[in-house]
Amino acid sequence: MEKSKVLIVGGTGYIGRRIVKASLAQGHPTYVLMRPDIGLAVDKIQMILSFKAAGARVVEASLDDHRSLVDAVKQVDVVVSAMSGYQLSRQLKVVDAIKEAGNIKRFLPSEYGIDPARMEHALAPGRITFDEKMKIRRAIEEANIPHTYVSAGCFAAYFAPNLSQLGTLLPPKEKVQVYGDGNVKVAFMDEDDVGTYAIKTIDDPRTLNKTVYLRPSENILTQMELIAKWEKLSGKFLEKIHIPNDEFLASMEGAELFHQEAVGHFHHIFYEGCLTNFDIGDGAEEASLLYPEVQYTRMDEYMKPYL
Numbered sequence: 001m002e003k004s005k006v007l008i009v010g011g012t013g014y015i016g017r018r019i020v021k022a023s024l025a026q027g028h029p030t031y032v033l034m035r036p037d038i039g040l041a042v043d044k045i046q047m048i049l050s051f052k053a054a055g056a057r058v059v060e061a062s063l064d065d066h067r068s069l070v071d072a073v074k075q076v077d078v079v080v081s082a083m084s085g086y087q088l089s090r091q092l093k094v095v096d097a098i099k100e101a102g103n104i105k106r107f108l109p110s111e112y113g114i115d116p117a118r119m120e121h122a123l124a125p126g127r128i129t130f131d132e133k134m135k136i137r138r139a140i141e142e143a144n145i146p147h148t149y150v151s152a153g154c155f156a157a158y159f160a161p162n163l164s165q166l167g168t169l170l171p172p173k174e175k176v177q178v179y180g181d182g183n184v185k186v187a188f189m190d191e192d193d194v195g196t197y198a199i200k201t202i203d204d205p206r207t208l209n210k211t212v213y214l215r216p217s218e219n220i221l222t223q224m225e226l227i228a229k230w231e232k233l234s235g236k237f238l239e240k241i242h243i244p245n246d247e248f249l250a251s252m253e254g255a256e257l258f259h260q261e262a263v264g265h266f267h268h269i270f271y272e273g274c275l276t277n278f279d280i281g282d283g284a285e286e287a288s289l290l291y292p293e294v295q296y297t298r299m300d301e302y303m304k305p306y307l
Ligand SMILES: NC(=O)c1ccc[n+]([C@@H]2O[C@H](COP(=O)([O-])OP(=O)(O)OC[C@H]3O[C@@H](n4cnc5c(N)ncnc54)[C@H](OP(=O)(O)O)[C@@H]3O)[C@@H](O)[C@H]2O)c1
Pocket: 009, 010, 011, 012, 013, 014, 015, 016, 033, 034, 035, 044, 063, 082, 083, 084, 085, 087, 090, 110, 111, 112, 113, 114, 129, 152, 153, 154, 155, 156, 158
C-alpha cells in the first residue's frame, strides 16, 4: 500500500519534531507546516531546514489565513497536529481547513497525554487542557473527520529521570518525594516512541476513529518501581518521603498557576492512577499490541544517560 502523505502542524515542537522524524523514518512523504510568524525563531528555522535536508517538504501557511491552510491540507492525505498544550484551541482553525478541503483520510489532533474523555472530574485549573482537547474532539466528530486520538502517558523526560519530582528534570540526589504509597501504576513513554507509534496508526484501519493508548507492559511502573530502577542503576539508596494526597493538594494554595496545573495533573496520575485504572475496551486499542515490532525504550535504558 502506498504510504499516506502527512502534514505535521507544530512540527518544530517538543513532540512534533519526533513525529516529523518518525514520519520520514517510516517512509511517508512528509510535509511540515512553517508559519509566517516564525520570525526570528532561529532554532525553529534551522530545525525546519534539517527536516528539509532529511527529505521533508516545507509548506508555508498561517493558522490565521484559512485559504493558505486549506491549500496546505489539500496537498496531503493525513494531518497530524502537535500543537502546544497552551495553543490547543487554535486547532479549530485546522479542523475548519480539513473540513473545507474534504480530502483528509485521517487527522490526529494534539493529544499525547492523559485521555481527556476520562477527565470530566479533573481539578481546576489544570483541567483546561482536557476541556480544550475535548472541544477539538467534538469539532472533529461533528465534522465527520476520520481521526485517531493518541493517548501517550507520561513523556519520560518530564517524569522518569527526575523520579517524577515536581520542579526539576534531574535525578534527586538524597531524598525523593513519593506520592502516597507510590504504588499506583503509571505509563512512561520515550518521546521518540510516541512519535513512532503515532505515525504507525495513520494508515492503519484498526485505529480509525479510535483512541490508541500507549501502554507497553514494561513501561507500566509504579513510582516506587521507577525509583528502584534508578537506585539499581546509580547504586545509591534514596530516602523516601511519602506525601499524603491531601498534603500534596494543599501545596496548590497560593502557588503560581503553572504549579497548580502541575499538582492537579500529578494528583490524577500518581494518586488516582488515571493512566492505567481502566481496561482498554471497545473503541480503543493499545499500541504495543498493535505494533509488536516496535522495540520501545524501557525506563532503565532511558535513565542511563542521567547517571
Ligand atoms: N504526556 C506528556 O507527558 C506530555 C508532556 C508535554 C506535552 N504533552 C502534550 O503534547 C502536545 C504537544 O506539546 P509540546 O510540549 O510538544 O508542545 P510545544 O513544544 O510547546 O509546542 C508545539 C508547537 O505548537 C506550536 N505553537 C506554539 N505556540 C504557538 C502559537 N502562538 N501559534 C501557533 N502555533 C503555536 C508551535 O508550532 P510550530 O512548529 O509551527 O512553531 C510549536 O512548535 C500537547 O497536546 C501537550 O498537551 C504531553
